[in-house]
Amino acid sequence: xxxxxxxxxxxxxxxxxxxxxxxxxxxxxxxxxxxxxxxxxxxxxxxxxxxxxxxxxxxxxxxxxxxxxxxxxxxxxxxxxxxxxxxxxxxxxxxxxxxxxxxxxxxxxxxxxxxxxxxxxxxxxxxxxxxxxxxxxxxxxxxxxxxxxxxxxxxxxxxxxxxxxxxxxxxxxxxxxxxxxxxxxxxxxxxxxxxxxxxxxxxxxxxxxxxxxxxxxxxxxxxxxxxxxxxxxxxxxxxxxxxxxxxxxxxxxxxxxxxxxxxxxxxxxxxxxxxxxxxxxxxxxxxxxxxxxxxxxxxxxxxxxxxxxxxxxxxxxxxxxxxxxxxxxxxxxxxxxxxxxxxxxxxxxxx
Numbered sequence: 647x648x649x650x651x652x653x654x655x656x657x658x659x660x661x662x663x664x665x666x667x668x669x670x671x672x673x674x675x676x677x678x679x680x681x682x683x684x685x686x687x688x689x690x691x692x693x694x695x696x697x698x699x700x701x702x703x704x705x706x707x708x709x710x711x712x713x714x715x716x717x718x719x720x721x722x723x724x725x726x727x728x729x730x731x732x733x734x735x736x737x738x739x740x741x742x743x744x745x746x747x748x749x750x751x752x753x754x755x756x757x758x759x760x761x762x763x764x765x766x767x768x769x770x771x772x773x774x775x776x777x778x779x780x781x782x783x784x785x786x787x788x789x790x791x792x793x794x795x796x797x798x799x800x801x802x803x804x805x806x807x808x809x810x811x812x813x814x815x816x817x818x819x820x821x822x823x824x825x826x827x828x829x830x831x832x833x834x835x836x837x838x839x840x841x842x843x844x845x846x847x848x849x850x851x852x853x854x855x856x857x858x859x860x861x862x863x864x865x866x867x868x869x870x871x872x873x874x875x876x877x878x879x880x881x882x883x884x885x886x887x888x889x890x891x892x893x894x895x896x897x898x899x900x901x902x903x904x905x906x907x908x909x910x911x912x913x914x915x916x917x918x919x920x921x922x923x924x925x926x927x928x929x930x931x932x933x934x935x936x937x938x939x940x941x942x943x944x945x946x947x948x949x950x951x952x953x954x955x956x957x958x959x960x961x962x963x964x965x966x967x968x969x970x971x972x973x974x975x976x977x978x979x980x981x982x983x984x985x986x987x988x989x990x991x992x993x994x995x996x997x
Contacts (some may be wrong), residue, residue: 647856648833649879656839659728661843662693671792673734674757676720676744678902678932680736680767681781681922683804683912686846687796690733694842697723699994708750714964715993716746717880724755732758732793734783740934741967758792767936769927778923780992785919801918807846812908814853817843819905821860822897828863829894831873832887835844838903838965839881846974870895872953876959878947878968879903885991887957887981898952900945906930909944933971942978950993951983957986962993 654661666672673685674695685692697719698904704725705718735757735805737748745762752760766773786957789796793819815838821828837856843847856971873894875886881903899905909930913921931941959975961968972988979986 647853647859651834651840651852651856652836652883653838654843657963658693658843658906659731662691663731665691666733666843672684673759673788674729675736676747677738678907679738679740679926681784681926682846683801683808683922684781684785684788684796684971685734685736686807687800687804688792688794690788690792691845693880695720695723695729695735696879697721697993698728700996708754709746710963713746714743714878714962716962717743718963719993721747721750723753730756732757734761736761736763738763738765740765740932741781741965741968743964759788761787765934766927767787767934769931769935770941774920774923774927777927778920778995781919781923782849788912798918800962801922805912805914805921807850807916809911809914810850811841811846811853812911814850815859815908817857818853818860819898821857821922824829824864826864827895827897828860828865830865830887830890831884831899831976832890834896835880835883835903836909837884839883842903862914868869868875872955874898874900874945874948874952874954874957875904875960876900877958878962878965879993880960885960894958898954899949900948902932905948906932911931933967938971938974938978945975946979946982947986949979954984957984959986959988961988961990963990 661841663674671689671690673692675682675692676695677728682692697716702718702722705721709718709721724938735751737744739745739762748762761784763784785796871894873889873896875896876899880901906929910925912925930944933941935941959972961972976986
C-alpha cells in the first residue's frame, strides 16, 4: 500500500487529468487555508498545486527576482501546460509571493475560474467572523460557476469525509510515537502527498488499509535520533529520506504538508460555514498568524509528545514567513534543550 500511494504524487498530473477527462471539474488550490470541503461539496475535485524540479525561465520572466522558488516552480508548471486541465485556481493572500503568483496566474493562464481568499493575521472572534464572510462569498462563487447550489447538507457531508481523513492521518502519526515506528518519515510523506491528489473517499479507504497493515508491526530503526522537521512548504519526500539515510528518524513535523493540514477537526454541528471558518482560522497555525503563542505552544507539545531529540528547520530562500520566524522559534524552545539546525533550500533543487 505504501508503494501504491507513493506512485500517486509523481503521476499527479495524469491522475488529475484522468478525472477531468471523465467530466469532473478539477480545482487547484495553493494554500492549506483553502477549505477543500467547499470545493468537494460543489461536486468538484480539489488538488494541491505544486511545482517540479528544474529551471523556471517562463516564471522568472513574470515574477520579481525575490519571489520564492515554490511560487516560481508552480507558475512554471502552469506555463508548461501541466495544469491546463484545471477548471479553477484558488489562492490565499498568505504572503506576498503567493499574492504575486495569483495575479500572474489569473492574468496569463487560461484557468476559467480564479479566486483569492483574504485571510486575517489573527484568529480572534472578529477574525473568524470575517473569514466566515469570505467563505460564504467563495461558496456562492464556486456554486455559480459550477451551476449548483452548495447546500448546508452537502457541506456537512464533505466535512465528515475530510474529518475522517484527518482522523486517519492522526492515527498514522500516533504510531510514530513508538520507540521503533512502523513507518519512516519519508514513507509518511509519500502517503500524505497522495491525499492531496486522490479523491478523498478513495484515499480514506487506502489509509484504513495501510493502518491495518501497520498495527503491531515494529520497524528496526536502530539507535536513531528522533527528528522534527519544521518550516516552509515541503513536498519532496527525498528531503526527509536524506535525513533518515544520515541516521535520523523523522517522527513528526510542523509543515503545511503535514500536521498543519490535518491536526484539527471541523465541528459537525451548527452552521457549516461558521464551523469551517473557526477550524481553518484556529487550526495548528503557520508562521503567518499572530500572535505566535498558539504556534509555539503547538510545536512545544509536538516536541514533548514525540520525544524529539533534534530539529531540522527548513526555509525556502526568499520565504519571508519562515526566514523571520526561525530566531523567534529558537528563542521559544531554548528551555527544552533540543538542538535545531536552520537549512535554507531552493525548491527546484533535489535533496
